[in-house]
Amino acid sequence: MNAPTKIPVASRRDFLAGSGLVIGLALPMGKAAAKAAPAGEATPFAPNAFVRIAGDNTVTVIIKHVEFGQGPATGLSTIVADELDADWGQMRIAFAPANDPLYKNLAFGTMGTGGSTAMANSWMQMRNAGASARAMLVAAAARTWGVPAAEVTVAKGVVSHGAKTATFGDLAATAATMPIPEKPTLKTPAQWTLIGRDTPKLDSLVKTNGSAQFTMDVQRPGMVVSVIEHAPAFGGTVKSVDDAAALAIPGVVAVKTIPQGVVVYAKDTFAAMKGRAALKVDWDLSKAETRSTDTMIKQYIAAAATPGVECEAEGNVATALASAAKRIEATYVFPFLAHAPMETMDAVIEPKDGGADFYAGSQFQVGDTTAVSKVLGVPFAGMTLHEQYAGGSFGRRATPDMGNAVEAAMATKAFGGTTAVKHVWTRENDIRGGRYRPLIVHTIKGGVDAKGQIVGLDAVVAGQSFMRGTGFFNPSAKFDEAMVEGLTGSAYAFPALRVGANELKNGVPTLWWRSVGNTHTAYVMETFLDRLFELGKQDPIMGRIALMKDDRAKAVLKRVAEVAGGLSAKSGRARGVAFHKSFGSYVAQIAEVSVGADKLPRVHKVWAAVDCGVPINPNVIRAQIEGGVGFGLGHALYAEITLGEGGVVQQSNFDTYRSLRMAEMPEVEVAIINSTANPTGIGEPGLPPIAPAVANAWRKLTGKVVTRLPFAHSENA
Amino acid sequence: MATEFTLNGAAARFDGDPDTPLLWVLRDHLQLTGTKYGCGIAQCGACTVHLDGKNRRSCVTPIASVAGRSVTTIEGATGKTAEAVKAAWVAIDVPQCGFCQSGQVMSAIGLLAAKPNPTDADIDHGMAGNICRCATYVRIRQAIKDAAKHVETAA
Known part of the structure; x- marks a missing residue:
């Protein structure tokens, strides 16, 4: 099999939601049985778990990561194609089966996508897979033609020796009989032909003409559609159900109660929705979370005023601040946020004797498949995961308890028999369904000396941990890194620093959300620094550079200042800058802002500079920065999930949970540092700097300091 | 019935x-x-x-x-405008997750049918009803302009 040798895992200390987490040791799926990769069975040449070369000269790369737009299908294929010297036009993709021994995320120990690790963990694995296949094709050509392997060349999918040429397809059958090289020779960066260049994405066509298949599109013979009614408050349970009216609706075939709520099954989606609307459910809310977010925020603010557990400390911050010539402090409030991927949560499960077919855009392929097998009471070996394109996630499709898969499996089991069940959440389920970015409150104090130099920062975060108690949390850890990451391990060196954390209990389920703790820590750090620089009469760019410990950080900040032409803007506009390092990658952004007709920031243009190591596919990197800017901006300006008295979520759909729209999207210009470091994340690092860059411009433009997110919140009017 | x-x-x-x-x-x-x-x-x-x-x-x-x-x-979706829109979408890799893109493409075709040379304001207005959570808006805007240009030159 393939021999993944040196994997750059150790260098990625902050790969998921913080540093030093040992992931995989305590995951609930246990030892999943290995299953053979099906994609190789019919192809003549399957040199390893990742490469399939067919007689028709196509090269299929087995993609071990979920593709929900962040580009791993193209990225992983780019790496393989380069080492293989394939032609880009012959590349195809297939999603991997649920198989940890072959396809685990090397940073997690199980299959999974998150923490912007897809390229980082796969980099050497994919290079080896491509190089190994290439060596075997060369050996096959040498054998066929009776020439020394060293004289055989490969370029753009053609194997040559003098006048003799052959395609990969021609050589596939012979190549399959060649010995697998123990340590294939990898290219030097100078030999790369695809890595570092724009290559077209492999999934753009099918995602343009409507033919890409998502889980929601799966059809099975005799399939029923199920929708669910959840409790009106988190933690509520079903007391009793009157389903007579629901069952009377044509097309509705059953109503069942499962721990997650009441499930209506019908012959089509519309009938299921109608049936759900006709349910009369009596809920037991005695154990539910009934506080409003207003109440929670007051409690969080009180907690953030106490020191909390020390997460990182440098010098003596109390002494440093006492000696400061000028001091400021601030309290920041960040709301719950829904991920709201365009495709709501869904799965299709078709039970059969001793197993099931499971269709999902799974983000934890083995974890989800194992969860389904346990609920159905069938062996993992009887399960087949049919991985689909996923219509977005932003973290939502990965839950530590495999909750999405568990609910779908329970709905399937409750229906009984071997009927395929397509379990679909409506948008209302999604917006009201929890697993939000946590509500978070920060307090921060800082000061400058008589020369204007920052003397120290004293920061406290109050919030709830979604990591504690899961298999993703080191039980011996004193605090949850995901709450404070970004304040801890920042790119800046302060003479004195203290970061504290106060963990609060909350019955609202929460989850990682694109860029996790960095969503709020970057905002606090970068907006507060900007105010301190003003207090100390320092330039926001030079001031940051002077504090930076790392040359790569300094370089992206200098680069963004170059491409934007500095921080001056024409009359009526202002520019703000922000920098943040997350998931191993460095991103700096400058935003140019005016006051919009709605009295909110109108962001005209964003310049970004990024260093994410070797830029495997600059086209995908630019797209991820553009998307990170848009996702971050939309939430910072408009989005908030609130709970009223009684704990009922007050938003329900895109009319009340407002998303960024076309007119609100700024122009985005991206400069990519031509780094030679091992690749790091790109799906998330584009997000953290945008909100503080806009806030810094907004303060310059209007004098308003926004510490209550979103900008549209009434307190900021 | x-x-x-x-x-x-x-x-x-x-x-x-x-x-x-x-x-x-x-x-x-x-x-x-x-x-x-x-x-x-x-x-x-x-x-x-x-x-x-x-x-x-x-x-x-x-x-x-x-x-x-x-x-x-x-x-x-066929015809000159539809083909131009789809080709423009693929040429600059508009889609990320792709789930909203059928709707985006259909709206863009409808927009170009009504406004063959849309301004930025026309695009803002014509595409206002289509959300892309991946925020591919920069490329959607560009692809609409590319498609408009292509239809015009081919005509």
Whole structure:
């Protein structure tokens, strides 16, 4: 099999939601049985778990990561194609089966996508897979033609020796009989032909003409559609159900109660929705979370005023601040946020004797498949995961308890028999369904000396941990890194620093959300620094550079200042800058802002500079920065999930949970540092700097300091 | 009480509940799954189709209201403008997750049919009803302009 040798895992200390987490040791799926990769069975040449070369000269790369737009299908294929010297036009993709021994995320120990690790963990694995296949094709050509392997060349999918040429397809059958090289020779960066260049994405066509298949599109013979009614408050349970009216609706075939709520099954989606609307459910809310977010925020603010557990400390911050010539402090409030991927949560499960077919855009392929097998009471070996394109996630499709898969499996089991069940959440389920970015409150104090130099920062975060108690949390850890990451391990060196954390209990389920703790820590750090620089009469760019410990950080900040032409803007506009390092990658952004007709920031243009190591596919990197800017901006300006008295979520759909729209999207210009470091994340690092860059411009433009997110919140009017 | 209509140029009929939105008739009964469910309340545009040549949110369009009319879905989007839009989309790799893109493409075709040379303001207005959570808006805007230019030059 393939021999993944040196994997750059150790260098990625902050790969998921913080540093030093040992992931995989305590995951609930246990030892999943290995299953053979099906994609190789019919192809003549399957040199390893990742490469399939067919007689028709196509090269299929087995993609071990979920593709929900962040580009791993193209990225992983780019790496393989380069080492293989394939032609880009012959590349195809297939999603991997649920198989940890072959396809685990090397940073997690199980299959999974998150923490912007897809390229980082796969980099050497994919290079080896491509190089190994290439060596075997060369050996096959040498054998066929009776020439020394060293004289055989490969370029753009053609194997040559003098006048003799052959395609990969021609050589596939012979190549399959060649010995697998123990340590294939990898290219030097100078030999790369695809890595570092724009290559077209492999999934753009099918995602343009409507033919890409998502889980929601799966059809099975005799399939029923199920929708669910959840409790009106988190933690509520079903007391009793009157389903007579629901069952009377044509097309509705059953109503069942499962721990997650009441499930209506019908012959089509519309009938299921109608049936759900006709349910009369009596809920037991005695154990539910009934506080409003207003109440929670007051409690969080009180907690953030106490020191909390020390997460990182440098010098003596109390002494440093006492000696400061000028001091400021601030309290920041960040709301719950829904991920709201365009495709709501869904799965299709078709039970059969001793197993099931499971269709999902799974983000934890083995974890989800194992969860389904346990609920159905069938062996993992009887399960087949049919991985689909996923219509977005932003973290939502990965839950530590495999909750999405568990609910779908329970709905399937409750229906009984071997009927395929397509379990679909409506948008209302999604917006009201929890697993939000946590509500978070920060307090921060800082000061400058008589020369204007920052003397120290004293920061406290109050919030709830979604990591504690899961298999993703080191039980011996004193605090949850995901709450404070970004304040801890920042790119800046302060003479004195203290970061504290106060963990609060909350019955609202929460989850990682694109860029996790960095969503709020970057905002606090970068907006507060900007105010301190003003207090100390320092330039926001030079001031940051002077504090930076790392040359790569300094370089992206200098680069963004170059491409934007500095921080001056024409009359009526202002520019703000922000920098943040997350998931191993460095991103700096400058935003140019005016006051919009709605009295909110109108962001005209964003310049970004990024260093994410070797830029495997600059086209995908630019797209991820553009998307990170848009996702971050939309939430910072408009989005908030609130709970009223009684704990009922007050938003329900895109009319009340407002998303960024076309007119609100700024122009985005991206400069990519031509780094030679091992690749790091790109799906998330584009997000953290945008909100503080806009806030810094907004303060310059209007004098308003926004510490209550979103900008549209009434307190900021 | 079947509803009869034209779908992608061919005769189609639906025998079920006349209240059923066109979206679910297409997806659940006629196996045309390119048209997507995103919100169900005409807020996101993922379900956009053309009804008698104009953009329409199929999630709030009861099938009964379609009787005798002509529906075009992403699967049936053909012609000069449609081909130009799709080619422009692929050329600059607009899609990320892709789930909203059928609706975006249909809205863009509808926009160009009404405004062959749209300004930025026309694009803001014409595409306002389509949400992309991946925020591919920069590339959508560019692709619409590229498609407009292509149609103009080819004409």
